[in-house]
Amino acid sequence: MGSAVLGKAISAIRDWSISEASTTSGSQAAEVFGSLVFNDQVQQARLPKGVYQALRRTMTQGEALDVSAADAIAKAMKEWAVEHGATHYTHWFQPLTGITAEKHDSFLSPTGDGKAVAEFSGKELIRGEPDASSFPSGGMRSTFEARGYTAWDPTSPPWLLYSGGAVTLVIPTAFVSWTGEALDKKTPLLRSMEALSKQAVRVLKLFGSSAERVVTTCGPEQEYFLIDRYFFLARPDLINAGRTLFGAKPPKGQELEDQYFGAIPDRVMAFMSEVESELYKVGVPVKTRHNEVAPSQYEIAPVFENANVATDHQMMTMETMRRTAPKYGLACLMHEKPFAGVNGSGKHLNWSISDNEGHNLLSPGANPHDNMQFLVFCTAVVRAVNKWQGLLRAAIASAGNDHRLGANEAPPAIISIFLGDMLTDIFEQIEKGGARSTKHGGELDTGVLVLPKLPRDAGDRNRTSPFAFTGNKFEFRAVSSNQSIAYPNIALNIAVTESLDDIAGELEKAVKGGKSLDKAVAELLPKLIKENKRIIFNGNNYSKEWEKEAGKRGLLNLKNTVEALPQMISKEVIGLFEKYKVLNGREVHARCEIMVETYNKTVNVEGQLMVLMADRYILPAAFEYQKQVAQSVSAVKSAGGKSVEGRKTLDAFTKLTDEFKRRTDKLRHALGHEGASSEKHAKHFRDVVVPAMASLRDAGDELELMIPHESWPLPTYREMLFIK
Numbered sequence: 186m187g188s189a190v191l192g193k194a195i196s197a198i199r200d201w202s203i204s205e206a207s208t209t210s211g212s213q214a215a216e217v218f219g220s221l222v223f224n225d226q227v228q229q230a231r232l233p234k235g236v237y238q239a240l241r242r243t244m245t246q247g248e249a250l251d252v253s254a255a256d257a258i259a260k261a262m263k264e265w266a267v268e269h270g271a272t273h274y275t276h277w278f279q280p281l282t283g284i285t286a287e288k289h290d291s292f293l294s295p296t297g298d299g300k301a302v303a304e305f306s307g308k309e310l311i312r313g314e315p316d317a318s319s320f321p322s323g324g325m326r327s328t329f330e331a332r333g334y335t336a337w338d339p340t341s342p343p344w345l346l347y348s349g350g351a352v353t354l355v356i357p358t359a360f361v362s363w364t365g366e367a368l369d370k371k372t373p374l375l376r377s378m379e380a381l382s383k384q385a386v387r388v389l390k391l392f393g394s395s396a397e398r399v400v401t402t403c404g405p406e407q408e409y410f411l412i413d414r415y416f417f418l419a420r421p422d423l424i425n426a427g428r429t430l431f432g433a434k435p436p437k438g439q440e441l442e443d444q445y446f447g448a449i450p451d452r453v454m455a456f457m458s459e460v461e462s463e464l465y466k467v468g469v470p471v472k473t474r475h476n477e478v479a480p481s482q483y484e485i486a487p488v489f490e491n492a493n494v495a496t497d498h499q500m501m502t503m504e505t506m507r508r509t510a511p512k513y514g515l516a517c518l519m520h521e522k523p524f525a526g527v528n529g530s531g532k533h534l535n536w537s538i539s540d541n542e543g544h545n546l547l548s549p550g551a552n553p554h555d556n557m558q559f560l561v562f563c564t565a566v567v568r569a570v571n572k573w574q575g576l577l578r579a580a581i582a583s584a585g586n587d588h589r590l591g592a593n594e595a596p597p598a599i600i601s602i603f604l605g606d607m608l609t610d611i612f613e614q615i616e617k618g619g620a621r622s623t624k625h626g627g628e629l630d631t632g633v634l635v636l637p638k639l640p641r642d643a644g645d646r647n648r649t650s651p652f653a654f655t656g657n658k659f660e661f662r663a664v665s666s667n668q669s670i671a672y673p674n675i676a677l678n679i680a681v682t683e684s685l686d687d688i689a690g691e692l693e694k695a696v697k698g699g700k701s702l703d704k705a706v707a708e709l710l711p712k713l714i715k716e717n718k719r720i721i722f723n724g725n726n727y728s729k730e731w732e733k734e735a736g737k738r739g740l741l742n743l744k745n746t747v748e749a750l751p752q753m754i755s756k757e758v759i760g761l762f763e764k765y766k767v768l769n770g771r772e773v774h775a776r777c778e779i780m781v782e783t784y785n786k787t788v789n790v791e792g793q794l795m796v797l798m799a800d801r802y803i804l805p806a807a808f809e810y811q812k813q814v815a816q817s818v819s820a821v822k823s824a825g826g827k828s829v830e831g832r833k834t835l836d837a838f839t840k841l842t843d844e845f846k847r848r849t850d851k852l853r854h855a856l857g858h859e860g861a862s863s864e865k866h867a868k869h870f871r872d873v874v875v876p877a878m879a880s881l882r883d884a885g886d887e888l889e890l891m892i893p894h895e896s897w898p899l900p901t902y903r904e905m906l907f908i909k
């Protein structure tokens with residue numbers, strides 16, 4: 186089978202031509218950008234002035250829309266969509282499954298004369314009612330309690346989906362239960378953004394700002410793998426688990442470091458170009474594409490947007506990539522660790538905060554030493570990450586990320602902050618009493634006359650840090666490639682909200698007591714820096730020395746999902762969510778329960794797949810090769826010869842095959858764990874099933890290296906990663 190699949194993959198690559206690509210030129214990209222979005226330009230052109238202004242107030246101030254305005258918006262939206270060929274609309278939402286959901290309804294309504302007309306009311310725009318019974322609710326809803334509501338999110342613009350020859354108007358929505366509890370990721374994200382805005386504005390007012398709102402902004406970098414679709418379809422583990430459960434290390438991996446930023450293969454470039462073209466049309470501002478570190482690994486990244494819109498756009502990006510890949514004979518893999526032995530994939534969440542006047546509150550300016558407002562906001566983030574490190578760790582916990590975090594490729598499970606040399610020096614000087622830092626960027630002389638002198642940043646970058654300051658934003662690098670960025674955003678927002686609330690309260694009290702703002706800040710910052718500086722680390726986060734040092738500092742080292750998730754439901758974290766009305770205790774517990782269940786189900790599926798592949802793929806191949814070697818040894822003996830090496834090979838292979846069968850049976854037995862709570866199941870999976878899977882894989886990978894290629898039933902790493 187292996188040779189047949191390899192032949193098909195090679196033929197597909199040989200027969201593919203660049204003419205199959207759907208590309209967009211630079212001028213076309215500018216013209217088509219947002220062409221399938223019901224954006225501000227379309228709204229101004231199609232809505233009555235009063236209705237447009239009412240919609241803007243709803244978007245910027247949260248003012249409720251009256252029925253007549255909603256009807257006018259719905260009518261204009263429907264007419265615009267129908268002009269583009271749309272026949273259906275859908276309330277698109279993000280349930281607690283980790284992916285998106287949609288139920289399509291037709292615009293057509295029958296008339297009394299046997300015909301139909303296209304209709305769409307304000308009521309249909311604002312509220313939908315999908316069945317909520319089959320989505321995970323973590324115990325908030327019973328199966329027989331089916332009612333759930335989708336609520337239009339006017340801050341994220343509707344767009345048109347072209348798929349399978351159909352055109353659908355997609356309306357981003359929140360999803361809540363009949364009881365009003367959040368069953369999705371958008372609702373708490375919007376709540377957390379409101380909470381942060383309120384506290385940030387308090388701080389800004391102290392500095393004399395006239396800003397009325399603050400928004401969190403982000404730009405997530407998405408890493409992914411592309412392999413030939415023939416290989417993907419021949420691997421049950423990739424189809425059902427998203428990662429390879431067996432696979433021997435190839436002779437060449439990423440050790441030559443020749444993949445990163447290398448030339449992009451034609452077929453991959455064609456895929457990237459079409460993805461970008463489709464995303465431009467729906468208003469996703471993708472900007473960067475390049476080869477990543479591992480063979481067949483790539484990255485796509487957008488520019489910064491409002492965090493709510495960016496979260497929607499990130500989900501749209503992943504869906505577009507998965508949908509586009511088969512057109513080019515490819516499969517897009519977004520698992521955190523699809524291939525052992527090479528780098529896994531992350532989703533670096535670049536996060537910042539800006540006011541409604543366009544100021545980035547995490548931009549240090551030319552002289553961060555003197556930028557008091559920046560130092561206050563930056564210190565608030567440092568305090569937040571230190572105090573709520575457990576919440577941030579839990580926000581990125583998953584069975585997939587367990588394979589990546591702590592490997593020598595990604596940040597460790599220990600949360601820390603990289604500030605860079607100059608900013609760290611400034612913080613140290615403030616703690617000591619306010620002396621000025623002497624560190625500056627200056628210019629970088631390349632030593633080549635024809636090259637210009639380059640402006641040098643005041644500090645180097647640190648790619649090993651899980652949470653790094655990178656000039657005017659923080660990069661949360663521990664986020665996993667396959668997850669929604671909603672919950673990491675929520676965790677960051679609410680943690681920083683609490684810090685800003687505390688700082689605002691301290692400064693307001695001091696100013697009210699007669700101190701100048703300068704004096705109040707000068708007294709508060711050294712105290713905060715001293716209390717939270719343990720979280721700052723600019724060194725190599727991959728090193729064993731840092732793990733020991735972090736332990737001495739009292740930082741959490743939650744190495745896996747089972748250890749991390751209890752942080753979500755601590756008394757302090759629940760109190761945090763409830764204080765700022767982002768989630769109530771029941772909603773927090775529900776999310777933790779869903780994440781535990783998802784971990785259990787993920788590991789169980791992978792374990793069952795390993796047993797299936799062992800029984801139906803690897804063992805039959807092993808027994809067949811064992812028979813061939815035995816027949817060879819017997820034939821030599823019958824001819825009067827001695828096959829000493831043949832006998833050794835047969836004995837060693839028989840021993841390995843028997844051991845592989847024993848380990849398969851051991852895993853099969855371990856998967857039979859029943860009758861325990863979800864938490865006890867999770868501990869069993871972590872402590873018994875996962876080690877049994879690793880042990881079985883070791884034996885299976887050893888068999889792969891002994892069985893002839895034409896007899897091995899699965900595409901190998903050396904094929905999947907290097908045949909492009």
